[in-house]
Amino acid sequence: MADLEGSSSIEIDAAVERCFEIISDVERAPSWQGAMRTAHALEHDARGRPILVETQIDAVVARVTVWLRFDYLEPTGMSWTRERGDLKSLSGAWQLEDRGGGRTRATYSLEIGLNRTLGLLRKGVRGPSEAKVRQLLTIRPVEGLKREAER
Numbered sequence: 001m002a003d004l005e006g007s008s009s010i011e012i013d014a015a016v017e018r019c020f021e022i023i024s025d026v027e028r029a030p031s032w033q034g035a036m037r038t039a040h041a042l043e044h045d046a047r048g049r050p051i052l053v054e055t056q057i058d059a060v061v062a063r064v065t066v067w068l069r070f071d072y073l074e075p076t077g078m079s080w081t082r083e084r085g086d087l088k089s090l091s092g093a094w095q096l097e098d099r100g101g102g103r104t105r106a107t108y109s110l111e112i113g114l115n116r117t118l119g120l121l122r123k124g125v126r127g128p129s130e131a132k133v134r135q136l137l138t139i140r141p142v143e144g145l146k147r148e149a150e151r
Contacts, residue, residue, distance in 0.1 A: 002089070006138040007109035014149035016098045019106055020075040022148050023094045026050045032148040034140025037063065045072070052083065066090055089113030094145075104149075108141045 012019060022032075027050060030036045035057050041050035051070050056063055066085030072078045075096065082090035092110040099105050 002111035003114040004137065005109075005111040007107060008138040008142045009105060009107040010142040010146050011099065012104045012106055012146045012149050013102065014104055015102050016075050016096045016104045019096050019104045019145060019149050020077070022145060023078060023096075024049055024072055024074070026053050026070060032144040034144050035137050042067070062086075086115060087112055088115050106142055106145055108138060108145075110137055112137070 023029075027039045027041055029039055037056040037058050038054075039050075040054045041052070042054055043050070043052035045051045049070070049072055053068050053070065054065065055068055056065050064086035066087055067083045068080045068090070069083045070078060070080045077093060077095040079093040080091065090110070090112050092108070095107040095109075097105040097107075
């Protein structure tokens with residue numbers, strides 16, 4: 001069971017292909033995504049897409065470093081899982097749904113297992129602070145994708 005989990009969806013005035021182009025450019029994600037501060041590709045697939053990425057994530061109560069392994073489901077989304085790092089576990093996904101007329105419904109989901117230290121910190125951030133962490137981790141990415149895709 002995840003310590004923190006959530007998902008968020010948004011309607012975007014851009015085609016699925018445009019949205020996929022943005023989310024699959026993982027190293028640029030910190031410029032629009034919200035919680036991700038850095039992303040450095042360590043391995044690439046045969047098409048040149050990052051598949052192992054060292055990231056720094058700002059989770060409000062702490063900044064964590066996590067190595068994420070990506071799987072691309074072009075053009076309908078992508079998923080990732082923690083390979084190693086400061087968190088006990090992390091898995092997430094983007095799901096893109098073509099709504100016709102150049103519109104996309106984007107859904108971002110995330111499940112995080114905290115390490116012992118962050119678990120103790122979490123106990124001190126229940127209520128409004130926990131809601132702020134959840135917003136940073138699930139709502140800001142979809143809002144950022146919408147801004148990026150529609151500009």
